[in-house]
Amino acid sequence: MPDLLKMTEDELRAxxxxxxxxxxxxxxxxxxxxxxxxxxxxxxxxxxxxxGLKRTPNSREKTGNKPGGVEGHEGHxxxxxxxxxxxxxxxxxxxELEDHTNGSEEYVSRWVIDIxxxxxxxxxxxxxxxxxxxxxxxxxxxxxxxxxxxxxTEEGMVSAERLADVFSSVTNGVVHPTKAAILGFExxxxxxxxxxxxxxxxxxxxxxxxxxxxxxxxSTQTVIREDGKKDVYKNAQGTTFNVYTRTYSTEQSTIYTVxxxxxxxGVERDGVLPDYDGTLSHDHEIKFxxxxxxxxxxxxxxxxxxxxxxxxxxxxxxxxxxxxxxMNDYKNKDLSQGIQACDPVILEQFEAQYxxxxxxxxxxxxxxxxxxxxxxxxxxxxxxxxDYGDEHMLFMHDYSVPFTNNLALYSGFRYxxxxxxxx
Numbered sequence: 001m002p003d004l005l006k007m008t009e010d011e012l013r014a015x016x017x018x019x020x021x022x023x024x025x026x027x028x029x030x031x032x033x034x035x036x037x038x039x040x041x042x043x044x045x046x047x048x049x050x051x052g053l054k055r056t057p058n059s060r061e062k063t064g065n066k067p068g069g070v071e072g073h074e075g076h077x078x079x080x081x082x083x084x085x086x087x088x089x090x091x092x093x094x095x096e097l098e099d100h101t102n103g104s105e106e107y108v109s110r111w112v113i114d115i116x117x118x119x120x121x122x123x124x125x126x127x128x129x130x131x132x133x134x135x136x137x138x139x140x141x142x143x144x145x146x147x148x149x150x151x152x153t154e155e156g157m158v159s160a161e162r163l164a165d166v167f168s169s170v171t172n173g174v175v176h177p178t179k180a181a182i183l184g185f186e187x188x189x190x191x192x193x194x195x196x197x198x199x200x201x202x203x204x205x206x207x208x209x210x211x212x213x214x215x216x217x218x219s220t221q222t223v224i225r226e227d228g229k230k231d232v233y234k235n236a237q238g239t240t241f242n243v244y245t246r247t248y249s250t251e252q253s254t255i256y257t258v259x260x261x262x263x264x265x266g267v268e269r270d271g272v273l274p275d276y277d278g279t280l281s282h283d284h285e286i287k288f289x290x291x292x293x294x295x296x297x298x299x300x301x302x303x304x305x306x307x308x309x310x311x312x313x314x315x316x317x318x319x320x321x322x323x324x325x326x327m328n329d330y331k332n333k334d335l336s337q338g339i340q341a342c343d344p345v346i347l348e349q350f351e352a353q354y355x356x357x358x359x360x361x362x363x364x365x366x367x368x369x370x371x372x373x374x375x376x377x378x379x380x381x382x383x384x385x386x387d388y389g390d391e392h393m394l395f396m397h398d399y400s401v402p403f404t405n406n407l408a409l410y411s412g413f414r415y416x417x418x419x420x421x422x423x
Contacts, residue, residue: 002015024369024371025371027372078113080111080113094116117170117171118171119171119174119175120142120144122142141177141181141185145167145175145177146185146188146189149163149167149177149182149185150185150186150189152166153182153186154186159220160179160182160183161179163182164176164177164178164179164182197255200253200254200255201255201271201272203250203252203253204248204249204250204253204254204255204272205272205275205276207250207252207253207278208278208279208400209250209278209279209280209281209296209400209401209402210248210249210250210272210273210276210278210279210280210281210292211247211248211249211250211281211282211402211405211406211407212246212247212248212249212273212280212281212282212285212288212405213246213247213282213283213285213405214244214245214246214247214262214285215244215245215246215247216242216243216244216245216262217242217243217244217245218240218241218242218243219236219240219241219242219243220235220236220240220241221233221234221235221236221241222234222236222241222243222260223260224260225260225265225269241260243258243259243260244258244259244260244261244262244266245257245258246258246259246266246267246270248270248272248273249407250407251407255270255272257270257272263287264287264290267287267288267290267291273288273291273292274291276291276292277292277293278292278293278294279292279293279294279295279296279394279398279401280292280294280295280296281295281296281298281401281402281404281405281407282295282296282297282298282405283297283298283301283405284297284298284301284384284388294394294398294401295391295394296391296394296395296401296402296405297388297391297392297394298404298405298406299324299328299392299395299403299404300403300404300405300406301404302321302324302381302384302385302392303321303324303325305381306318306320306321306324306381307321308377309374309377309378309381312373312374312377313374314364314368314374314378315364316357316360316361316364316378317378317381319357319360320357320361320385323353323354323357324392327350327395327396328395328403330342330346331395331396331399331403334399335399340399341399342396342397342399347396347397350393350396351393354389354393355389358382358385358386358389361378361381361382361385362382364378365378365379365382
């Protein structure tokens with residue numbers, strides 16, 4: 001520490017300037033660290049899977065009600081199906097009786113619902129020379145084990161190797177399909193579903209609106225693709241690969257595809273969008289602008305990012321967020337009353353307010369330190385809302401275009417009528 005009493009006025013002035021610069025740098029660093037620590041799926045486009053074990057703050061408004069069930073609400077508990085006798089008669093379920101009354105005619109019943117896993121050996125007998133092709137092997141796996149296997153691998157995300165151990169465990173080692181057999185079940189189903197997949201893809205391509213979204217996921221296997229060469233599959237050694245699940249959704253149909261990269265070539269390989277001429281709803285994925293005729297930007301994602309900016313004491317961000325939500329509320333009110341288009345005068349007012357807020361946002365940007373975390377996050381947000389204003393406002397210009405592309409969220413909150421996955 002220098003002796004301040006011995007320093008000249010110029011030396012003191014230089015020291016003060018240096019300390020101010022160091023304080024400003026520390027403030028920026030602290031701001032960036034706080035923004036990083038507070039980032040979650042509620043205030044940014046970060047997926048929920050990245051939230052980790054930290055608790056995400058509850059953003060719901062307090063109602064004043066006591067915790068727990070509302071008074072007078074009827075509780076729920078396990079019950080016997082009303083049609084259980086019919087299920088037993090059809091062989092869908094079994095019935096067993098354990099009489100603890102020694103044959104008494106007066107009794108009360110208590111039921112236990114359980115599942116039995118029992119291997120079944122089915123012998124098929126054919127005349128010589130008349131054995132169907134599917135029975136060429138002396139022993140094959142039946143349809144039930146194939147169905148359970150596909151359900152657990154596709155919906156339960158259980159690896160083929162682990163699933164083989166599960167089958168062995170629940171059948172006391174009697175049934176133990178290999179990893180290759182389990183993967184073979186999937187290939188067999190994929191071949192059977194090829195015509196249905198083509199039909200679903202055609203249905204999506206004919207839709208005037210498609211929701212599309214990319215979601216990262218971890219995989220123990222990836223594929224290396226080169227033009228004109230055969231795909232090469234690579235297994236992870238002590239780690240995992242990042243792969244990307246892409247969702248193409250309409251109100252009736254959905255197709256999931258998996259690609260090793262989140263790139264334009266993957267979209268072209270999926271074969272859904274190259275000839276599409278309708279409207280795409282997505283989360284500002286620039287590659288999707290190579291397809292379709294119009295684009296609706298997801299405002300739900302923007303609202304989350306604006307909420308994160310508001311957490312950095314940027315008041316404009318919350319004002320813009322509330323404006324977007326207000327427009328959506330206005331539209332939903334119209335739709336609830338059977339109104340299918342926004343009043344032209346009101347729409348013009350919304351457009352003017354949108355532009356005014358952009359100007360106000362630029363003013364807020366000018367008040368920030370260009371080196372600050374807030375400046376670095378606000379500038380690209382303003383650029384996006386300015387350059388893609390028509391796409392962010394499309395949901396008001398055309399009521400058939402949604403405020404959000406949440407319909408395209410992978411393995412999320414709703415499943416359309418037809419769902420098909422393809423690799």
